[in-house]
Amino acid sequence: MVQAVQRYVGGRVLRKEDSRLLTGRGRYVDDLALAGMVWMAVVRSPYAHARIKAVDVAPARDMPGVVAALSGDDLASEWAGPLPCVWPVTEDIKMPQHWPVAKDKVRYMGDAVAVVVATSRALACDAAEAVQVEYEPLPAVTDVEAAMAEDAPLVHEDLGTNKSFTWSHGGVGDVEGTFAKAPVVVKERYWHPRLIPNAMEPRGVLVQPGLSQGDFTMWSATQIPHVAKVTLAMVTGISEAKLRVVAPEVGGGFGSKLDIYAEEALCLALARRLQRPVKWIEERSENYLATIHGRGVLQDMELAATEDGKLLAIRAKLIADMGAYFQLITPGIPMLGAWLYGGCYKADAYWFEYTGVFTNQTPTDAYRGAGRPEATYAIERAMDALARRVGKDPAEVRRMNFIPPFSEPTALVTGLQADSGDYEATLDRALELAGYDELRKEQKARLDRKDAKLLGIGISTYIENCGWAPSSLLGAIRYAGGGWDSASVRVLPTGKVEVFTGTSPHGQGHETTWSQIVADGLGIPFDDIEVFHGDTAVSPLGFDTYGSRSLAVGGVALKMATDKVVDKARKLAAHELEVAEVDLDYESGRFSVKGAPKQARSIPELAFTAWQAHNLPPGLDPNLEASATFDPPNFTFPSGAHICAVEVDTETGKVDFLKYVAVDDCGTVINPMIVDGQVQGGIAQGIAEAMYEEAIYDENGILLTSSMMNYLVPSAVEIPVATLDRTVTPSSTNSMGVKGIGEAGTIAAPPAVLNAVADALSPLGVTDLQMPVSPQRVWHAIKNATGRNGGPA
Amino acid sequence: MIPAEFNYEVADSVDHALSLLAGYGPEAKLLAGGHSLIPMMKLRFARPSALVDIGRIAALSYVEQDDGHIRIGAGTRHHDVHHSPLIEAGCPLLSFTAGLIGDPQVRHKGTIGGSVAHGDPASDLPTVLLALDAEFVLTGSGGATRVVPASDFFKGFFETAIGPEEILTEIRVPKLGASSGWSYLKFSRRAQDWAIVGVAAIVERSNGGIGSARVALTNMGATPLRASSVEQALAGAERDAIPAAAAMAPEGTSPTSDTNAGANYRRHLADVLVGRAVEEALGGP
Amino acid sequence: MGTRRVSLRVNGVPQEAEVEPRTLLVYFLREGLGLTGTKVGCDTSSCGSCTVLMDGESVKSCTLLAVQADGREVTTIEGVAEGGELHPLQRAFQENHGLQCGFCTPGMVMAALGYLQKNPTPSEESVRLALEGNLCRCTGYTNIVRSILAAAPAMNGHAAAEAGVPGG
Missing domain, CATH: 3.30.390.50 (CO dehydrogenase flavoprotein, C-terminal domain)
Structure with a gap:
């Protein structure tokens, strides 16, 4: 049998995940139930900062259906260690200990003070309400600059300061000298608001204790089952060998499930204590408090340039809001952008540093893009400010500063070696698609006729680094984990294939994309391939899914494993056909003898004979399976140009989209449908960030945007259609030429939108504009600039 | 998010609802579409002792007209107000605005009476009814009714002229003329x-x-x-x-x-x- | 406070149960009947993940008490496909990549189904407005809207076929 020649890679292959998800048969954590299961609910602090005077769980304990009610002190003996932070970015970092339930003080609204366990969801709600907690409220600190003041309330008294660390990139070139001599210096200050990730599935945990073996299975709505197994073993003292972590169907993450949370440790500890399955499902309003927030960074951005707009130096200094504790990688988030504040531009000198500060708010951590949206926002908005300053079109200023096209590793000003790029090509394509010249004409016409609705055009030519690796580099920047990933491919005797991956998808469609890679590599029908993921008992080696790493690391590992299977099959085919390996041709899963193509073996045939093991060459195992691990030598650097045109109603401050064009370059594309979906969704999240979303706390640390009613996740009515296109510049980092694409849209979009609104308003003299550009904020900006209540220029 | 416990009664008439309300006392609440009340109960900001469900009283859901007015039963859903040909012909401002409330799912359950009786100043329908000089029919025990003009109806923040032993039963809207x-x-x-x-x-x-x-x-x-x-x-x-x-x-x-x-x-x-x-x-x- | 007896049809199947009055319809469906396809994504009636059809109209099952569904006909995502075949609307979601993580998807499909059954020839703008009560964090909505627009003619054909009329 000869397999039909098919090329899946590069094709618009429909997703194999969809039929179960579309019929209600996807199984997320809350869809799982076990006999004897009990429900945990967490009692949370209504204060941002308060001393815990007393916790009385007795009233809850006496209620019907309640099987446990426990305070932080009651639970103290359960922990072998605190919740993990695996990225202590400097040697002198001040690290607080973070326990699953607070004991002495609460440090943010939503901090856990007790847990209750009851036989139903409703009874657990009732019991949580009955726990009595006596608090002594303390002054709260919510602003990053105020937090560093001498007399600021201390989030962690034992640390003696709210300032945890300052990390510096170290600099490139003569930064001070260049700024001192530069004819043009642009100084900008940007506040990047706190964002609430809002994965549509809130978090959830279910733990099944083993019947007699002391083992535990934890189902968690997590992006990182493999990391969870290692770290939660350390927190709970459960033997890592007795802990199995499963990420079942997971309803989005965006970084918010790239974390190790108190509730995971609590369900494990309670299941151990009660010897019953324990389930906890997060409420949405609880999610707003208890799941990490993103961003929250004050950025001082400076550019030095020549009078005609040639960039000479970049200096960025940040203060980053850590929130009340460190979660898994909280301190490192701004470092993910540390090498990107120079964008895709040439310059001579570079400085970047950031300071991490504790506040009485929900901890921050990775949120889609993590560090790179902040960097891209700063450089792309500053480039527009530079263009205005030197009186040039923003497209022209970008073009004159671009690094020229390259296909081999090439240094950025920040010192990183980018893998490949052609920035001018993507910008040219985007300008063409946007009808840039026509838009500029329309803009001028509106100004000339004093139209109350002004037009603005914003450009964002971004570059980002994703697929963080190699592991040795991660070690050098004090990150405790690795950057590799792994995959195994097993061709079964009947010719079906099992694929095991270390990635843990939650919407990205790995079952489909991974099947495309294997189907082409082995010439096996797409539907004959099953992809197993997100279960530490099934795919034991991996570093999971985040940071746009899955394809560029795990996908490449899978390709390597697939190639190894082919190599093994070639040995067997040569043996069976009694020729040398070099005398075999291989195409689409079929080995044939050169010059005698009818003498052939297919991969399924070889899998069967390998299993029979009747006639194996010496040293060959009786199977067609192989594993591979890939630790990339470098990041990948996707890039692109996004152009957005908006109409600003100068009377109300309302911003409407006229056009959004995105030309992205993520190297080789495996499935264009999925890539476009990632870009489209990423842009929507970036637009949400630019225009709608902001976690707002009052001065007492009370979260005001406390539900989906006032934290404005936009709907289909608000989000515009983006016109998408691509350029393809294969990565030099991996054999497949692929780059990550999961975060690019979210990284690129906010400065495109803000630049557009700023462009519309600059004739009115508006210079300071911050995210999100709500109607009120636009109105204030116009009022501040003109002294008038709006209206045309 | 699950409400605290409460008693639940189904009223089969306005009179029945009033007697149930009287029986449970001031902590009882009427349930029509429930789209203002149930979210508050889930967050446990509202904890009524009992809910009297008037959502099944068919006699409260109607759109009729006489010479100068359109009469709308308080239990008429936003969806039905939005799609009523009578309202669209006689008072298109009202049918248009009913289509702006919440979202389609909310409009399939929420009622005009519930929206008016809730007295939320951020609601759209009360404003439109105030501009239209609408009148509100309140029914008390024994079927006694009184008619309150919109200008006297909205008393304060989430506060209306509806008495503790009254139910809003009808909204009367003067028709808009051709001019x-x-x-x-x-x-x-x-x-x-x-x-x-x-x-x-x-x-x-x-x-x-x-x-x-x-x-x-x-x-x-x-x-x-x-x-x-x-x-x-x-x-x-x-x-x-x-x-x-x-x-x-x-x-x-x-x-x-x-x-x-x-x-x-x-x-x-x-x-x-x-x-x-x-x-x-x-x-x- | 006690329990009350409810009797309703879910996906065409008669169901009877004793429920606490405070039981939300979504939990009755998920935990009482094991129909876990309907999701809970918020607690403020904002996200629409819990959308089901009641008597053919889209409603948010997290904002209804199970007792309010007494005597009604409820359709959930599990009741949409027929005979193991995806409904044309479900197929359109797959063909247009109208879903990623899948969590908002049942609510999106049910909201769209209720809408298309009454609006067989929608415009893009009207589809977007029909989805104003359904939030998605993955797709950016473009492909969801495309899916629904693509499904409309296919569903018309589907309905015609059901009625024994040559497909449109």
């Missing part, structure tokens, strides 16, 4: 949100100018408000008087500040939106 133009402008950041500011305008056209105008505001105080100064300035005026009249919109308002908008911005929006709503109601030049 009436109308507009409702809802300013919100997302489609599903409450209005930051809303403006209802009804203009009686007269020889290309304004004969009289009725203007009401959403979310500009503790209740929906009539913009009386604006109305006076527009009476008998020409189109070019609109900007100056609209500038009076903030008079007598007391808007709140929240995460979407401060009070000053709301006042400014009221000015801009009143101008636009009156222009739209007056129609093309």
